[in-house]
Amino acid sequence: MDLLRRSLAGVIVYAFILPVIFWPLHFVEAKHDLAYILCGCMFLISVLRLIHYYFSKPLYKFSARLWFLLFALFSLMHAGILGFVFTLAIFDERFTPIIHISMLATAGISVSALFALSPRIRFALLNLSFLMMPVMFTGFLTEEYIPLASMMLVFLLYISGIGIRSNREYRRSFDIEIELEAQRKELETLNQTDALTSIYNRGYFNQHFEDQWQYAMRHELEIAILLIDVDHFKAINDTHGHLAGDACLVNLAYAINKTVNRAIDVAARYGGEEFVVLLSGCNTEQARSMAQKIEQAIQDHKFVHEGTVIPVTVSIGIATTMPKPKQKSSTLIDQADQALYQAKAQGRNRSIVFTEDE
Numbered sequence: 001m002d003l004l005r006r007s008l009a010g011v012i013v014y015a016f017i018l019p020v021i022f023w024p025l026h027f028v029e030a031k032h033d034l035a036y037i038l039c040g041c042m043f044l045i046s047v048l049r050l051i052h053y054y055f056s057k058p059l060y061k062f063s064a065r066l067w068f069l070l071f072a073l074f075s076l077m078h079a080g081i082l083g084f085v086f087t088l089a090i091f092d093e094r095f096t097p098i099i100h101i102s103m104l105a106t107a108g109i110s111v112s113a114l115f116a117l118s119p120r121i122r123f124a125l126l127n128l129s130f131l132m133m134p135v136m137f138t139g140f141l142t143e144e145y146i147p148l149a150s151m152m153l154v155f156l157l158y159i160s161g162i163g164i165r166s167n168r169e170y171r172r173s174f175d176i177e178i179e180l181e182a183q184r185k186e187l188e189t190l191n192q193t194d195a196l197t198s199i200y201n202r203g204y205f206n207q208h209f210e211d212q213w214q215y216a217m218r219h220e221l222e223i224a225i226l227l228i229d230v231d232h233f234k235a236i237n238d239t240h241g242h243l244a245g246d247a248c249l250v251n252l253a254y255a256i257n258k259t260v261n262r263a264i265d266v267a268a269r270y271g272g273e274e275f276v277v278l279l280s281g282c283n284t285e286q287a288r289s290m291a292q293k294i295e296q297a298i299q300d301h302k303f304v305h306e307g308t309v310i311p312v313t314v315s316i317g318i319a320t321t322m323p324k325p326k327q328k329s330s331t332l333i334d335q336a337d338q339a340l341y342q343a344k345a346q347g348r349n350r351s352i353v354f355t356e357d358e
């Protein structure tokens, strides 16, 4: 696709280049039909190339191969006609006063075409040969133009070398761009992910929560928060060691994350042994049902350490609301926290929904 953008200027120039050369030389009067056919073809091909440019995206999606075939066909047609005209210049005396300028123009157009097409170097060289080879070989066959043709050959070899180098640089910069994009994505993921449990971290949760809060406010939807805290986690650490505690957190994160499976919902590690779940477009009943599912998943997903099952339970604080313009999103977290406190106070291993009178 980059090829198209790079060669667009050439497409416009090619549409008008022949009339600009033919009219002042009175070539049109002498070779009326040929002049009109050549100018018409160049113009028509430019129009076809512009149509190709305009429909490029859908065509590329439909078939990248067809897209390139058409691009190559039109470019080579342009190059072929120009190559023919430059060859004509050697034989037609009307061109004699400008023969050197013609050769210079051939060189100039060849260079710009080569650089525009250098991302596809083999095609660029083919295009270059369509432009330069006919005039060069004809020059070699016409005694008086042999020195000129020899210079063109040297020039052709020289710019081919530069084209190949430019292609390598283009590819290298392309590779660097791809690598940078991959690194950027990796960094973004790292930035959003909790290092221990590999689920979302608090930073990502805060951002997502704020977005969903605004969305829920605009569309008058309910939104729910579940704050999940491991019961007596300190005891697990103290009895089985910190590494076992870590493994337990990984286990829990997996069970919670697997249960929260709607794409819009988010489970994250909120800090220490605390997790948070954000459910968008979800009322209290649905939030309560999700809390039960999480409890069940944690129960089913047994945590085994050194061959023994370590019982792990959680307490969950639930809060739901339909966000109002003056309401702060942090109030919902506070309410879930208060409900969690209640769950702990009432003996743990349960979920409690926040109500105003609590």
Ligand SMILES: Nc1nc2c(ncn2[C@@H]2O[C@H](COP(=O)(O)OP(=O)(O)OP(=O)(O)O)[C@@H](O)[C@H]2O)c(=O)[nH]1
Pocket: 196, 229, 230, 231, 232, 233, 234, 235, 237, 241, 242, 243, 244, 245, 246, 249, 271, 272, 273, 344, 348
């Ligand atoms: N292994 C491990 N422990 C952690 C991590 N983050 C926090 N903790 C521990 O989690 C424990 C939390 O203890 P408390 O806040 O007293 O809570 P608890 O023992 O779970 O008791 P309740 O919450 O009241 O049921 C502390 O001992 C922290 O050191 C972690 O990343 N890995």
